[in-house]
Amino acid sequence: MAASFDLKNDGVVVIIGSGAGGGTLGNELAQKGIDVVILEAGARHELEDFINDEWDSFTQLAWKDKRTTSGDWRVAKDFPNLPAWIVKSVGGSTTHWAGASLRFQEHEFKAATTYGKVKGANLVDWPVTLAEMEPYYAKAEAKMGVTGTNNWPRLPGNNNFKVLKAGADKLGYKECHTGNMAINSVERDDRNSCQQTGFCFQGCKWGAKWSTLYTEIPKGEATGHLEVRPNSMVIKINHDASGKVTGVVYGDKDGKLQEQKARIVAVAGNSIESPRLLLNSESSKFPHGLANSSGQVGKNYMRHTTGSVYAIFDKPVHMYRGTTMAGIIRDEARHDPSRGFVGGYEMETLSLGLPFMAAFLNPGGWGRSFTTALDHYDHMAGLWIVGEDMPREENRITLHKDEKDEHGMPIADVHFDDHPNDEAMRNHAYKQGQALYAAVGATRTFPTPPYPSTHNLGTNRMSEKAEDGVVNKHGQSHDIKNLFVSDGSQFTSGAAENPTLTIVTLAIRQADYIAAQMSAKTI
Amino acid sequence: MVTVYEKKLVYEKKVGLSRRELLKRGGVGALLVISGSAVISPEHAWGLETSALKPETMATLIQAARDIYPHDQVPDKYYAIAVKGHDETAAKDPAHKELIEKGIAELDKKAGKGGYRGLGWEEQRVALLTDIEKTPFFQAVRGGLVVSLYNQKEVWPIFGYEGESYSKGGYIARGFNDIEWL
Ligand SMILES: Cc1cc2nc3c(=O)[nH]c(=O)nc-3n(C[C@H](O)[C@H](O)[C@H](O)COP(=O)(O)OP(=O)(O)OC[C@H]3O[C@@H](n4cnc5c(N)ncnc54)[C@H](O)[C@@H]3O)c2cc1C
Numbered sequence A: 001m002a003a004s005f006d007l008k009n010d011g012v013v014v015i016i017g018s019g020a021g022g023g024t025l026g027n028e029l030a031q032k033g034i035d036v037v038i039l040e041a042g043a044r045h046e047l048e049d050f051i052n053d054e055w056d057s058f059t060q061l062a063w064k065d066k067r068t069t070s071g072d073w074r075v076a077k078d079f080p081n082l083p084a085w086i087v088k089s090v091g092g093s094t095t096h097w098a099g100a101s102l103r104f105q106e107h108e109f110k111a112a113t114t115y116g117k118v119k120g121a122n123l124v125d126w127p128v129t130l131a132e133m134e135p136y137y138a139k140a141e142a143k144m145g146v147t148g149t150n151n152w153p154r155l156p157g158n159n160n161f162k163v164l165k166a167g168a169d170k171l172g173y174k175e176c177h178t179g180n181m182a183i184n185s186v187e188r189d190d191r192n193s194c195q196q197t198g199f200c201f202q203g204c205k206w207g208a209k210w211s212t213l214y215t216e217i218p219k220g221e222a223t224g225h226l227e228v229r230p231n232s233m234v235i236k237i238n239h240d241a242s243g244k245v246t247g248v249v250y251g252d253k254d255g256k257l258q259e260q261k262a263r264i265v266a267v268a269g270n271s272i273e274s275p276r277l278l279l280n281s282e283s284s285k286f287p288h289g290l291a292n293s294s295g296q297v298g299k300n301y302m303r304h305t306t307g308s309v310y311a312i313f314d315k316p317v318h319m320y321r322g323t324t325m326a327g328i329i330r331d332e333a334r335h336d337p338s339r340g341f342v343g344g345y346e347m348e349t350l351s352l353g354l355p356f357m358a359a360f361l362n363p364g365g366w367g368r369s370f371t372t373a374l375d376h377y378d379h380m381a382g383l384w385i386v387g388e389d390m391p392r393e394e395n396r397i398t399l400h401k402d403e404k405d406e407h408g409m410p411i412a413d414v415h416f417d418d419h420p421n422d423e424a425m426r427n428h429a430y431k432q433g434q435a436l437y438a439a440v441g442a443t444r445t446f447p448t449p450p451y452p453s454t455h456n457l458g459t460n461r462m463s464e465k466a467e468d469g470v471v472n473k474h475g476q477s478h479d480i481k482n483l484f485v486s487d488g489s490q491f492t493s494g495a496a497e498n499p500t501l502t503i504v505t506l507a508i509r510q511a512d513y514i515a516a517q518m519s520a521k522t523i
Numbered sequence B: 001m002v003t004v005y006e007k008k009l010v011y012e013k014k015v016g017l018s019r020r021e022l023l024k025r026g027g028v029g030a031l032l033v034i035s036g037s038a039v040i041s042p043e044h045a046w047g048l049e050t051s052a053l054k055p056e057t058m059a060t061l062i063q064a065a066r067d068i069y070p071h072d073q074v075p076d077k078y079y080a081i082a083v084k085g086h087d088e089t090a091a092k093d094p095a096h097k098e099l100i101e102k103g104i105a106e107l108d109k110k111a112g113k114g115g116y117r118g119l120g121w122e123e124q125r126v127a128l129l130t131d132i133e134k135t136p137f138f139q140a141v142r143g144g145l146v147v148s149l150y151n152q153k154e155v156w157p158i159f160g161y162e163g164e165s166y167s168k169g170g171y172i173a174r175g176f177n178d179i180e181w182l
């Protein structure tokens, strides 16, 4: 039975956000018998509520509260109030996500050491190594049912994958397969196997794809130690005179402000909301926001160097049929500065339905050059580029000076300028992707600009030294012992891989640490 | 209220014009005919009644929509449905009404005698649109179309997009890997 805790109960761990980080941490703690309240800004939609329709699903699940943008990235021009495509709903962005689940490479935990000094980049090494992460990666893969691990077969390749594979073979790429996906290739964990529906981004109605919504959260609730409170938007974290956090203020479903007391607070609202909340929790003791003695809260915002390549063939492909992202080429993920940039990138299959293709193929585009592309929608194949981008201090989340949301909380501004390394990598990837499809006979290819960010990282980063970041190697804030960060904003650097497996891995590891500290009574 | 009449009977009754009369009014080759408060497509048996915008404005808007996102295989009806929201908004918001009416008037003026719809070649009309590409009027029309045109389920099959698939059991037995030409 799901628990229900009193607002005045100051023995609970309060987690803000129920996505990859928060949902996982909540279950892990509950399994250990620790009482947890997850406050989630969004509503609770179960999997039968999901809609196989791009705009309707977006309306149902996406974070649509206003944000503003600045900087030279194209998203600021095309989608000035939608810097990120992420979720406001129980389960967070694990409802929308595609399931690609890759471990980081060893050198990516040592970005500063490996890449050396990169002008205009604020690189430091992670305070953890791959060796320390490996046992937890294994736990995360087992929990999420990642294909290609634990003897689970990989997913069968769909049409879009087959085109990718044919091109990869032509270009001589060696590592191309249907990926490591947190999608059941066989029935397991009381959930279906993938039925190749092709609406992975709209919430998997079969429950084949891992989402905290129908895995971690109900499992945690079943322990009697977890309460998930939807429609609860946290706007401030309170602290006492000693500087310890004591609880959080949130707007409830009726818009009324409530205070939930807490022994520990863990912030997991994704990389725009988490720093926004810490910054908004300023006080006379912490005039620059909580956990911000380093001044790094909100800085080093990363979104991966992304882009897509779509291609048209003279024969049909039907790329939208089947698993959206089950297909990958890993050869370019290595660090090889001879290509003109540091770090690497992955190429993964991607398809959008017609409505989103119209919105994202070339935002702002019109006329025949645009429409003749869509005319051949069923002859299209597509891939997504995801590569390491450089952390920069000036790429950051700040509180808007004038505009406030319905709870009176300043909205977030997201500033992003591409680093020259990002541009060099993206151009290299465009060339490779276009060559790949040309090799299979594409008659036309499209180097498609980045979408609003689906991967949002780095704004409360981990660091060995307190002055370089916000949290330590366990996600515990350098400044306040009982304040944790549990989402992708902890990332010290971005790596080439999709982030969620690492977010989940860090959350499992953090739960062990929190439990140990609680029993040692240090927090 | 904007109504899109789908049946010949409906427009003939409502608008009270015979097909012959319509064709006469429109002249040879005219795609859309204005009658009272309606835009009518005599050839394709539908009509669209406006409430706030002038029907002439609506007819031009439909043509401009096609020129912005030209798909020769998509009938006018879907462009009409895609822009009818501007009439609905105009009915509630005088500023929007002015934006559209003025924008269209401007296009007609630039086009010279015969107006925008009188220009015979798509290239001629596109040249005018390119001139005003940066204006709020153009951006409002183009931006709205991205969703209002491409999110019509009825047009998806024209592009070969199959839409919802859960109720059909996904594609696991319906061709997710049926590519044969590789
Ligand atoms: C379309 C799409 C495809 C993706 N595909 C992949 C993929 O294939 N592989 C991969 O690794 N990653 C993928 N991602 C990214 C992945 O979803 C995110 O990296 C991951 O979910 C982030 O986890 P998180 O815990 O940081 O935040 P989220 O999962 O976004 O959860 C944050 C939650 O916190 C809530 N919240 C925020 N602020 C507050 C507040 N103040 N009070 C209360 N609640 C709050 C939000 O409503 C949200 O539910 C994809 C994302 C999208 C959108």
Ligand code: SF4
Residues within 6 Å of the ligand: A183, A193, A194, A195, A196, A197, A198, A199, A200, A201, A203, A204, A205, A206, A207, A208, A209, A322, A323, A324, B170
């Ligand atoms: S393709 Fe597979 S994972 Fe994706 S939505 Fe369908 S069943 Fe779920």
